[in-house]
Amino acid sequence: MAENVTVARPYAEAAFKLARDANALNAWAQALARLAAVASEPRIRANIDDPSVSASAAAQLFVEVAGDLTADQKNFVTILAESDRLAVLPEILSLFSAQKDAHEGxxxxxxxxxxxxxxxxxxxxxxxxxxxxxxxxxxxxxxxxxxxxxxxxxxxxxxxxxxxxxxxxxxxxxxxx
The missing domain is CATH 3.40.30 (Glutaredoxin)
Known part of the structure; x- marks a missing residue:
């Protein structure tokens, strides 16, 4: 979906800059892959689409299911949840991976x-x-x-x-x- 890519682009760029500056591109790529898999899970998807689930509860769910995340990665998830953007994590991963590949040649x-x-x-x-x-x-x-x-x-x-x-x-x- 073109609109999801448009929505995901600034978040992917921000994640890439954080990862590059911390010299942690591979760690971020792995974390985003786990988060994108969580976002693609139908039961999780139903949970984040439920308006009665708060942003903090959705973020906590993602953090718990995705496994080991750094403080910056947890903060990233919280920002996505507060902006109602957890659903675009697969697109964020795709854009991040493209930037990472270009950076690494x-x-x-x-x-x-x-x-x-x-x-x-x-x-x-x-x-x-x-x-x-x-x-x-x-x-x-x-x-x-x-x-x-x-x-x-x-x-x-x-x-x-x-x-x-x-x-x-x-x-x-x-x-x-």
Whole structure:
């Protein structure tokens, strides 16, 4: 939802600045992941959507369920609860993660494959991508049976099409010329 992302953006930026300044980006990413999971739980969601539940009670619930949080992270949860923004924690996590990756020079790669990729093959593929793009690469794999075989990799706006379907399309285009 675009409006949730818009609402979440200033909170994600604030969390990122706090985490960066405290040299605790990984700790904040883990805490936000736990908090986003709590916010996505249907029973918790019903609780925070209930107008009879106070902001302090909702914040306390999140703090108890999310596990070990620092004082700054607990304060962040309290601010979200007081602003009625606990529901946008998944979007806050997504935006925070994007800022963290940009700060650390990590690039996202979407690897589409016709068949599941084993861990060893994926590790080799990621290593090759890191060499090619001269940065850390975080790969997400999705299965796309229409590729017939091979892989199609998207890193930023660059696409590497090593799929059978892509090669067949290239051959068809070459034959028409």
């Amino acid at each position: 990590v690039k996202d790669a979407l690897v589409s494959s016709a068949f599941p990729i084993d861990d060893a093959t994926l590790a080799r593929l990621v290593a090759d991508l890191e060499t090619r793009f001269k940065s850390k690469v975080k790969a997400t794999v999705q299965i796309d049976r229409e590729l017939i075989g091979g892989v199609k990799i998207a890193v930023g706006d660059e696409v590497i099409d090593a799929s059978v379907r892509g090669k067949l399309a290239a051959m068809a285009a070459a034959l028409q010329n």
